[in-house]
Amino acid sequence: MAENVVSVIPARKGSKGIPRKNIRELNGKPLIAHAIEASKNTSEIDHTVLTTDSDEIAQIGREYGADEIIHRPKELATDEVPLAPVIQHAYAESEGNFEYVLCFQPTVPLITHTSVEEGIQQGLQTDSDSVIYIRDSTHQYWKKTNGEYNSVSADRKNRQMMEPIYEEIGVFLSHRSIVEDGRRICDSPSFYEVDRREGIDIDTYEDWKIAESVLQRKQLVYRLIGNGNTGTGHVYRGITLADHIFEHDVLFAVEKKDELAIDKLAESNYAYRVFEGEQAILEYIRTDVPDVVVNDVLDTSVEYMQSLAELDSRIVNFEDLGVGSKYADAIINALYEHSTPPENHYFGSEYFCLRSEFRYATPLEEIPSVERIMISFGGTDENDLTAKALRALSALNEEYEIDVVLGLGYTERDHLDTIIEKFSSPGRISVSQNINSMAKHMEQADLLITSNGRTLYEAASLNLPMISIAQNAREQKHPFAHISRGVLSLGHANYVSEENLQAAVEDYCSNREQREMMRNELSTHDIANGIERIKKIMFEEANEN
The missing domain is CATH 3.90.550.10 (Spore Coat Polysaccharide Biosynthesis Protein SpsA; Chain A)
Known part of the structure; x- marks a missing residue:
């Protein structure tokens, strides 16, 4: 031939x-x-x-x-x-x-x-x-x-x-x-x-x-996690970023154990592949080296990151505090801040990836009174703070509409019913799981009780004041959870009693000046433009922190 x-x-x-x-x-x-x-x-x-x-x-x-x-x-x-x-x-x-x-x-x-x-x-x-x-x-x-x-x-x-x-x-x-x-x-x-x-x-x-x-399109492999322990925050971030990346090709990589991520990716219609484990993902990346590899899997290992670093790809990691992070070309961490970050580290709320449902929701313009309190701890709620919050609210003298939104990994739903029965008006309490729009729930709330995760930024984008509790030591490092930012942080879950939470809610509900101070402070943060900043970092368009 x-x-x-x-x-x-x-x-x-x-x-x-x-x-x-x-x-x-x-x-x-x-x-x-x-x-x-x-x-x-x-x-x-x-x-x-x-x-x-x-x-x-x-x-x-x-x-x-x-x-x-x-x-x-x-x-x-x-x-x-x-x-x-x-x-x-x-x-x-x-x-x-x-x-x-x-x-x-x-x-x-x-x-x-x-x-x-x-x-x-x-x-x-x-x-x-x-x-x-x-x-x-x-x-x-x-x-x-x-x-x-x-x-x-x-x-x-x-x-x-x-x-x-x-x-x-x-x-x-x-x-x-x-x-x-x-x-x-x-x-x-x-x-x-x-x-x-x-x-x-x-x-x-x-x-x-x-x-x-x-011809200018780049190939991006986006590895993420999403299971009962980690929740869906990582997969929602990946999908939200993909929604705004029209000029490049995105393929999601996920391990078989991350069933929540697989379900959400299937619903999104984006291209994804399921692998047996980390090594299988590495082998796939080696066969057709992409321009960009994103690791949205929390902490990485030295072995994994060294293997990636040998390839001719730009490596961008989210929220990586692990020993392998030093091999990444860029680290993006909206949840934690650093007064003098290294050249390739990007910290703080300005790098948060805000989902579209929040970008087009209506922020609170004033809170003259508190009618509806929302509780949402997401994921598995490892300390069952949902139950603690309900018990604290059951002791209030005033009656409020209470909207409870459970994470997909939460498994104590039946236990909550026994707590709700103790309220004088249990019919004023709604409990939801696997909802269509978190923003819709937040739009109707006057106060959110939550943990120190991504939900802080989502609520902040709507000027919704929060009382927060850290689920673990990692969450306690979140500096955005501070009254100067519009968030009343009560500290680590192990040291927050129901009485502490009850008192914080009572003070908030009775003090309009405090509510307006918190709401006004939340309105000063530029969260909506984080996606564009992240894209520039991912595709090497950022020249400064």
């Missing part, structure tokens, strides 16, 4: 739609250079020919390694001349004697040498006289005949249910006999389908911008 194929790249100087199109730089190199490089990198192609009427294009062709430059006569360089005689002339003038001719138009710069090669192999193996490279273009089309519009499709269906419709791209393979006969393709060609991105054919400025955007 070797030494059978000559690639002919037609590139004239008279482009009208995009003037001087063939020599303009697309993502840092002339348009024709993309076709030349793909042709030269295709093992099935033995000879690459550039046919042109331009000395400038010819020079670029030589610089990028075209094997032969053929001068195209003026009569074959006009707008009216079809491609068949151009390829016929180039083949007749070229050096060598080849069985097949590949027409490779430079307007298809995204097609890979792998796809070019597979299409050629298909033609050679099936003894087809022609192979047309195509891409899926299935849509509802209408054609105009005698002044009337008629649907191409027989009936109205969703695009996914329609019979496929394909369009040619600017690449086709034909036997020499077809080319010598002055034809582009035979009467019964075979077809090779490429990915829609690869098949982008540049005719307009809009096509150009799309092609350049695709």
